Amino acid sequence: MIVSPESTASKTEAERSSRFKPGQSGNPAGKAKGTRNRATLALEVLLDGQAEILTQKAIDLALTGDIAALRLCLDRILPARKDRPVSFEMQPITTAADAKEASAALLVAVSTGNLTPSEAAEIGKLVDGYVKSIEITEVLARLDRLEGTKA
Template identity: 60%
Template sequence: MQTMRGPGKQFEKGQTGNPAGRPKGARNRATLALEQLLDGEGEQITRKAIELAKDGDGAALRLCMDRLLPARKDRTVSFELPPIETTADLPRATSALLQAVAAGDLTPAEASDIGKAVDAHVRAIEAADLHQRLLRIEANQQ
């Protein structure tokens, strides 16, 4: 049963507007048609693209390189981050991040990503500390 709400008549969270829609894993008809057209031709087409690339065709060269060496989204970063066990450890960690950026060991974007992870870790420490403090207060009131 569909439950609509509000002026936009949106469905309840987790409910699809088309329960009889395409099942998970079903393939697109256009994709299936293209695969049938290329069936058995893949190796020949790949060889032709390589030949064109070798002959200097820029588009073919780009296609081949994109397949051989796709652009990396991220890289593994080797970075010595001081341990963060309490919020008091945070200044040492952020200082290490800033020094690594200044030295060129990390890009500003990498430091930002690591900083986000550090921030999440610090929030987890704060939440655990708060929980322990509340437990102690409750225990003292009894």
């Protein structure tokens, strides 16, 4: 069979027209909510009814000294703590100027060991957000007063 350059060119044009267009999804609706991974579903079917037996086996292995099984069991019993409640002295913040005292209280809490630096950083973010909301409220109140005097 002899292939002419014209037929090759038309094939590539036809192929291009059937491919996805730029900016257009092949599945505009996306994956349905709640759709679960096939592999996960298959594993659940295989393990159905075996969870209790497997759990007991892991415990037995851990008790005989299997380090991996022990780590697995301990991770399930006492998972790594992601966050903890913290308590320290800090004056209430009612104006943007109070943020200075709040920051000083955070530094003292870190220096005395009552807070870790990362905990203080997270609380500092909360203080910053609160101060910004106070500043915006004050600016809006000034703007309202200015517009009221011009009207």
